Amino acid sequence: MATITTERATIERWGDVQHALSGGGDGRSCQCIWPVVRNKDWQSTSVDERRDLLHDEIATRQTPGLVAYVDGEAAGWIRVGPRTTQLRILNTRSIVGASTEPLDDDSVWAVTCFVVRREHRGTGLNAILLEAAIDHARQGGARLIEAYPVDNTHGTHRANDMFHGALTTFLAAGFTHDATLTGGRVLVTRPLHD
Numbered sequence: 184m185a186t187i188t189t190e191r192a193t194i195e196r197w198g199d200v201q202h203a204l205s206g207g208g209d210g211r212s213c214q215c216i217w218p219v220v221r222n223k224d225w226q227s228t229s230v231d232e233r234r235d236l237l238h239d240e241i242a243t244r245q246t247p248g249l250v251a252y253v254d255g256e257a258a259g260w261i262r263v264g265p266r267t268t269q270l271r272i273l274n275t276r277s278i279v280g281a282s283t284e285p286l287d288d289d290s291v292w293a294v295t296c297f298v299v300r301r302e303h304r305g306t307g308l309n310a311i312l313l314e315a316a317i318d319h320a321r322q323g324g325a326r327l328i329e330a331y332p333v334d335n336t337h338g339t340h341r342a343n344d345m346f347h348g349a350l351t352t353f354l355a356a357g358f359t360h361d362a363t364l365t366g367g368r369v370l371v372t373r374p375l376h377d
Contacts, residue, residue, distance in 0.1 A: 206300025
């Protein structure tokens with residue numbers, strides 16, 4: 184049986200972050216920068232610039248994500264952090280209109296991205312990453328976590344859209360379905376009470 188662990192993404196783990204992001208899908212080209220920049224800035228950056236942005240974010244800010252390891256090899260990534268640092272959320276009308284939380288509240292954190300290397304998909308790694316993200320948010324002082332997963336309870340969805348996560352994964356982790364967004368996504372929340 185595989186040994187699965189999670190660790191905070193730090194600059195010392197930069198190589199592992201890159202390995203986790205490069206195993207298929209859009210992780211390598213996105214560098215998980217999509218959630219933190221406005222669309223016009225996203226459109227004007229190259230892959231190398233996005234990688235530099237993520238590197239600088241990890242080097243200079245609170246940990247923006249976690250890395251999952253399977254038998255010591257980096258296998259997955261999750262972005263979790265204060266919603267106020269994820270500009271795309273603050274500029275997405277459907278999310279702004281659906282959230283009941285003040286947009287300037289640093290105690291509201293958000294999960295906005297999952298990446299799992301192709302060889303580890305279907306093994307439950309997203310659920311493990313999400314549980315670790317909940318613990319990380321709680322330790323970081325979060326009062327509540329929001330997320331915007333794909334409602335996978337009906338219909339089919341493109342694999343590349345699943346970086347938001349699946350609704351069923353969030354519901355199994357104690358989140359509640361708060362509102363329906365656009366594009367088959369929903370707003371889910373989980374308070375972090377002691």
